[in-house]
Amino acid sequence: MNIKNTVLQKTSIVTFLFIVIVFAWVCGQLIVNDDELAFPVLIETSTTCRTTATANDSELIVFTPSKNIAVQLTQKLCGDNVVAKQYGVVVGYWGYKTSDSLEFVGKGIADLILAKNNIMAAFKAESTYDYMPVVGFSDYTAFFISSKEKPIISKSYFLDKKIGLLDYPTSRSGHILPKQVFKDLDINIANLNILYASSHNELRDLLANGKVDIIASFWKENDKDRFSKNYITPLSNNITGTRWYLKMQQNNTDLLCAVQEHLMAMSRDQELHYYQNVSPFWRCENNTAVFKVGENNE
Structure with a gap:
């Protein structure tokens, strides 16, 4: 009889707990507002x-x-x-x-x-x-831009400089043309100290903050507020x-x-x-x- 009572007691406890869980779930479904589950769009495109x-x-x-x-x-x-x-x-x-x-x-x-x-x-x-x-x-012109001197297009000049370029290969002024200059000067890219940036504005910040000695980019009107127009050297004219x-x-x-x-x-x-x-x-x-x-x- 004691074994039977023990089994019944345990069964009752399990049944009670199951009912409590089901009741809690139903209440949760009634209380929760579906609108609160909508995740906001973090990045709009x-x-x-x-x-x-x-x-x-x-x-x-x-x-x-x-x-x-x-x-x-x-x-x-x-x-x-x-x-x-x-x-x-x-x-x-x-x-x-x-x-x-x-x-x-x-x-x-x-x-x-x-x-x-x-x-x-x-x-x-x-x-x-x-x-x-x-x-x-x-059309526009691409330049090497420095903050302290007019850049010189020579192999020896670039070898000891920290150079800022763009990290995407389709940019003409910030990637394609400067690398073409290095190739024409017979400079191995691996021998250059190049720091890559994600935008032209980031390149300008690197130059203004002394992180690089020279950057490759185009010249903007407001660049004169940060750099001297005497310290730019053209790479290529008439870029479409x-x-x-x-x-x-x-x-x-x-x-x-x-x-x-x-x-x-x-x-x-x-x-x-x-x-x-x-x-x-x-x-x-x-x-x-x-x-x-x-x-x-x-």
């Missing part, structure tokens, strides 16, 4: 808006390295009548790394993209995806500026002219002079679009 064509699900996809430009342009295109006749949604993506641009160019994801012409050429994007240039920023490209798999000249008009208007509102100096590739008038052959080509 796109913005979306709808045109007046609410029943149209077609998307116009834009990519630019700048979040600010992506947001501005997306909103402007959503309010455009030409865009609304063709698309119901405009999606603007941005990415700060060169790998982001490579992804969009290499796969032809974007309908409208801001990219370097050497990246477009590397992927043959113009012939593969029918990208056409819409507007282009002015960044361009906006539109996918033209159809002869969609209405969209092309509308996009070009917005891009030109936006450039005038930019703070830096370089981004204000933009040229159109098309002459849009009398409901036609004519490519300005030879005027903006390399």
